[in-house]
Structure formats: structure tokens, C-alpha cells
Amino acid sequence: MQKDRILFKWEAGHLIITLDEDLRFDYLVEDLKEKVTKAKNFFINAKIKIEVGRRELSFEEKEVLIDTFASLPGLSVIEIIRDDMQSNLQDKAQNIEHEPETSTLFLHRTLRSGQSVEYDGNIVIIGDVNPGAEVVAKGDIVVMGVFRGVAHAGVDGSNEATIVAFRLQPTQLRIGNKICRAPDGEVKHPNNPEIASVKDDTILIEDLRN
Amino acid sequence: MAGKVLVITSGKGGVGKTTTTANLGTGLAKLGNKVALIDADIGLRNLDVVMGLENRIVYDIVDVVEGNCRLEQALIKDKRYNSLCLLPAAQTRDKTAVNPDEMAELCSELKEEFDYVIVDSPAGIEQGFKNAIAGADRAIIVTTPEVSAVRDADRIIGMLEAEGIKEPEVIINRIRMDMVKKGNMMDIDDMIEILAIKLLGVVPDDEKIVVSTNTGEPIVLNNNAKSGQAFDNIVRRIIGEEVPLMSLDEGLVNKFKRMIGLA
Numbered sequence: 001m002q003k004d005r006i007l008f009k010w011e012a013g014h015l016i017i018t019l020d021e022d023l024r025f026d027y028l029v030e031d032l033k034e035k036v037t038k039a040k041n042f043f044i045n046a047k048i049k050i051e052v053g054r055r056e057l058s059f060e061e062k063e064v065l066i067d068t069f070a071s072l073p074g075l076s077v078i079e080i081i082r083d084d085m086q087s088n089l090q091d092k093a094q095n096i097e098h099e100p101e102t103s104t105l106f107l108h109r110t111l112r113s114g115q116s117v118e119y120d121g122n123i124v125i126i127g128d129v130n131p132g133a134e135v136v137a138k139g140d141i142v143v144m145g146v147f148r149g150v151a152h153a154g155v156d157g158s159n160e161a162t163i164v165a166f167r168l169q170p171t172q173l174r175i176g177n178k179i180c181r182a183p184d185g186e187v188k189h190p191n192n193p194e195i196a197s198v199k200d201d202t203i204l205i206e207d208l209r210n
Numbered sequence: 211m212a213g214k215v216l217v218i219t220s221g222k223g224g225v226g227k228t229t230t231t232a233n234l235g236t237g238l239a240k241l242g243n244k245v246a247l248i249d250a251d252i253g254l255r256n257l258d259v260v261m262g263l264e265n266r267i268v269y270d271i272v273d274v275v276e277g278n279c280r281l282e283q284a285l286i287k288d289k290r291y292n293s294l295c296l297l298p299a300a301q302t303r304d305k306t307a308v309n310p311d312e313m314a315e316l317c318s319e320l321k322e323e324f325d326y327v328i329v330d331s332p333a334g335i336e337q338g339f340k341n342a343i344a345g346a347d348r349a350i351i352v353t354t355p356e357v358s359a360v361r362d363a364d365r366i367i368g369m370l371e372a373e374g375i376k377e378p379e380v381i382i383n384r385i386r387m388d389m390v391k392k393g394n395m396m397d398i399d400d401m402i403e404i405l406a407i408k409l410l411g412v413v414p415d416d417e418k419i420v421v422s423t424n425t426g427e428p429i430v431l432n433n434n435a436k437s438g439q440a441f442d443n444i445v446r447r448i449i450g451e452e453v454p455l456m457s458l459d460e461g462l463v464n465k466f467k468r469m470i471g472l473a
Contacts, residue, residue, distance in 0.1 A: 110406060112368035113361050114335075130364050130404055148404075 005031055014047045021053030025061055033068055049079045056082070102139045111135065111149065118155075131171055140164070150174075159198040164208055168194040178203050213244070213321040216328050216448070217346035217375075221362030223333030225354045226383040226413070229423055230441075231330040232260045234350075236428040237445030239294035243325040246285065248297045248316070250342035251332035252307055255299035262289060262426020263296055272300035272307045274316065281319060290431070295324070305337045310344035317345025326448075335369060343370065349378035350410060355385050355396040364405055379410040381444060386415045387458045411444035413437050414458050 005028060007018040019028055050065060057065070062080060104122040113132030117123060122139035133149035135141050140162050141153045147165035152174035154161025159176035169189045172181045173196050180203040193208040218231045228251075235247045249257035252272065258264045269284035274297070281297075288294035297320075300307060320327045331342035343349065349370050353363040363380065370378050382398060389395035402409055416437035422429040430441040436458070443453045 112371075113365035115368050128404075128406070132361050132365060 006035060008035075014049050016049045016051060018051040019053070019055070021055045025055075025057075029064055029068065032065075036068060049081055051081045054082070104139070105137075110145070129165075137161070143168075161197075163196040164193065166193050167191070168196065168205060170196075173203055173205075175203055213323075213325040213327060215317045215321055215345050215347045216326060217331055217343050217349050218328060218352060219331035219339065219342060219349060219366055219370075220333065220352045220359070221335060221339075221366040222353075222359045225352050225359050227333070227352050228256045228260050228330055229419060229429075230350070230352050230381060230383065230413075231257060231328050232423075233428045233430040233438075233441040234445055234448065235294060235326075235328050236261075236288070236291065237430040237442055238326050238328075238448065239288065239291035240430070241445065241449065242293070243449070244293045244323070245291075245326045245328065246295045246297060246320045246324040248320070248327065248329045249299035250308075250313070250329050250338060252299045252338065253301065253304045254332065255301050257330050258286070258296060258298045260423045260426060261296055261428070263298075264426075267298045270298045270300040271316070272303050275308050275312045281316070305332070305341065308341050309337075310340050313341045314345040335365065339366075339369075343373055343375060346375055349375050351378050351380045351405075351407070352383050353380060353401065353405075354383050355390070355398075355401065357396065360396065360401050360404060367405060367407060377408065379408045380405055381410050382412045384415040385412055385458065409455075410447055411440060412455060412458065413440040413444075 005020040005023050009016050009018075017032075019032070048069060057080065065080065102121040104124055105117070105119040107117060107123065107125045108127065109125075110127035111117065111125065111129045111133035113130055116134035116136065117125075118136040120138050122141070123135055123137040124142045124144070125135065126144045128145040129135060129143055129147045129149040129151075131148045134151075135143075135149065136152045136155050138156050138158075139153065141151050141164070143165035145165070146167040146169060147163075148169050148171065150172045151163050151170060153163045154176040157176050159178065161175050163173055163175065167189060169187070170182060172179065174180075175196065175198050178198050178201070190207070194205050195208045196203055196205045198204070216234075218227050218234070220227050231247060235245045239245045247257060247261070248271065249255050250271075251257070255270075258267055263286050266286045269279040271284065273279045274281050274284045285295040285297055288296065297316075317327055317329070327345075329342050329346060332338035351363050351366055353359045367378055380402075382401060385398070386395055390397045398409070398412060414436050416429070416435060418432065418435045419429050419437050422432065422435075428441075429435050429438040430445070432438040436456075439456060443456060446453045
């Protein structure tokens, strides 16, 4: 996903401007100048904080940033905030310990009857899953196509797992230790992407939004 | 110039593999091609019966593989077309009497001699099926508009892909447009959507086929039968002609005839 280079948001009376930490500084300044002049009145009497992420700014660069806002009326405070590298890394290390990153298997094909995929992580299938085929994942299952087979997400017992498909017309869905099947008889399937997850101890299928 | 080996298969039994083999073989021969049919359904041989050639069998495929006779000795010439031959299955043995390597060898030997070698596969996915597809260049899957047949066809397509037989084609057999229209039978689009392979043709359900298989006269030779025309069209598509799908809607006259019991 394309990340916004510059983000504006209001927080606790401050206008927080977040600058992308990887983009070249001169590009960033150019962008910023353009945005600032376009929205001059927006900055009146604003207390501005500039978040630069892990980027290390030289004295000159800081000057340039401040100058960008200097021409604006009624500007009160400018603060430049840099993420602390050290603590950041530690945070990340802790995160890894608590939540080991699950890997994802990408499958660029259609699964036919009798074929099955099992993976110790998430599974993304770019294709259909036909009736009689089986997808078993420790994590989530995403099908970029029509899902007509049997899926088991969160196979180690995690009810947090989800199953998403462009068209969800399953024979049977299993999430963690929950199981559900398609109703008997003719079923009308909605013509939009759906997501299955566990809510209140049962598997619930909802429209996929966002 | 080497010919092509086609395997006719389905997974499910009773969908019309043998009838299709007999009709495609006869149709191809009618157009002047040299054709050999192989019945790979060892122990349950039928193709000879459908072709009306049962009483001419002396040697069979197992005799060839075991070296009891030469390949030419086991090939039975068709009654109608000199360019059409049948290699019959053994009836007293089972599928393990032949292995895939022997089958592939047999196919490559036959395709030196013939334009088309058509292998009639047994139902199932076990050794008989594996033998049947061993030498195939191209696969034709026969299915009927039933959920179970389509399911099995899907399974077979997956297995063919795994064996490296790319782009199989499907024939939908025994369709009844009147039932499809009422929503009581799967329609062609539904089936093709699931199977996601090329449609080679559609054969309507036809009582005349029952008669034709019982008398050993392939329906493709009967120009008055819609099913015969359908097989003829499929044959033309196999040799690379562009033939549009024929309309299977019942004409008004026929409908009337059927209502008053004339057809």
C-alpha cells in the first residue's frame, strides 16, 4: 500500500504532522511546502508538532522545516519529535516474543476436488476452491475467488482466526474448535465478499467491509 | 508423422465414456482418419460390445503386453471402416495386469501407425485410470449434468494436471434442455464455471443411444439423431474445425410429435 508521505491530524489541541521517515528529505520539504501554502488558514494559531519517525535531522534540516512554517500567521509552537531508536527496537523485540509473526502461504491456483492444502500459518489462495477440496491453516484463510469447499482456520484451536472469500459458498467452515455447515437445500449466496469469524461461540458470516 | 493419443475419462462410472469413445473413434474414421481404440477397462470390457466387435476377439491388450502375440494380431478391424481398429481389454484379468509404463509404450507404438489413438479409461482413480492416462497427449473428460459427476470430473482434472496432462476438455453428456429450463438440471454455464476448462461439446439425452449401444452401431453414423450430430460436431472440433454449439432446443414439431406419442 502506498503510504502517505505527510499526515496531518489533530490531537489534544496540537496539530501533529507526521513525515514519512524513508522518503528523501528534499522531496518531503517540497511536498510539505505545497500542502502548507494550500491550507494556510488551517494553521492559524496552531500548536504544531512534527513527527519525523526514526529520521535523524541535521541542524540545517531542522531549520528548513521550521522555515517552512515561519511565514504562516499566528503560529505558536513548533516541536520536532523523533522516535527513540533504542526503545523502539526493544518494543519490537518484545512484540516478537509475545506474538510470533505468522508466515503466509500464497497459492496461485484453483484447488479442485480431492486436493488439499495445509499450512502452519495463513493461507491466501488466488483462485477458486471447488467442492471436495480442503484448506487447513493455523492462521487465517483468504480466498481471492469462489470458495466452495471445506476450510479450517485456526486449526490449533484459535477462535480468533477468520476465513475470507470473494464469494463464500462453503460446504463446511471450521474455525478453532467451532464447526458449521451450509444450510440444507438451495442456498442463495450474496454476490459480495464475506468474512467468517467466531462471535458469541458460533461461526458468523458477515459482509466484508473495508 | 506421429498421431495423437486421446484419453476419454470421467472418474464417475456410467456417464458415457465408452459410448463417447466408440462414437468419436467411428466419427474420426468416417472423416478418413486412421484410428485405434484401446479399451483400458481390463476385467470389465465393454467397448467391443458397443462397437459390435465382441465375437472377433482373439487376443487382447494383456496378451500384447505379456508378449503372447504381436500388437497387429490383437488389433480388431472395424466392420464399417477399414481405418478403424480396436485393441480390446482382457476380461479374465484385472487392472494390475498392465502397468503405466507398458501402456505408455503401447500408445507410442500405436501412434506411429495411426492418426488418433483413443483410450477408453475405466471409472475410478486407481491403477486402471493411471494406466489409461499414461500415454495420453490430450484428455477428454465426460460428465453428466449431475453434481456427483461434476465433482468427480473436477477431481480427475486435478489429477490430470498433476500428471502433466495440460488443458483437458470436457464433453457434457445426456443433457435435457427441458429440465435445464425448468431449473431441475445443472446448466452448462454452472458446470463450466466450476470445472474451468474448455467445453468440447454437449450431447443431448437420447433414447436412440440406448438402442445404438445395444446393437453395436455407433450413433454418430445416424444422421437423424441429435446425439449423433452432437458427436459428429465434437469429432470436427477434435480435428480443429470451428463448429458452433448446436441448438438443443426441441423444435415445435418434435415437441408436438412427442406429445402425441410419435417420437
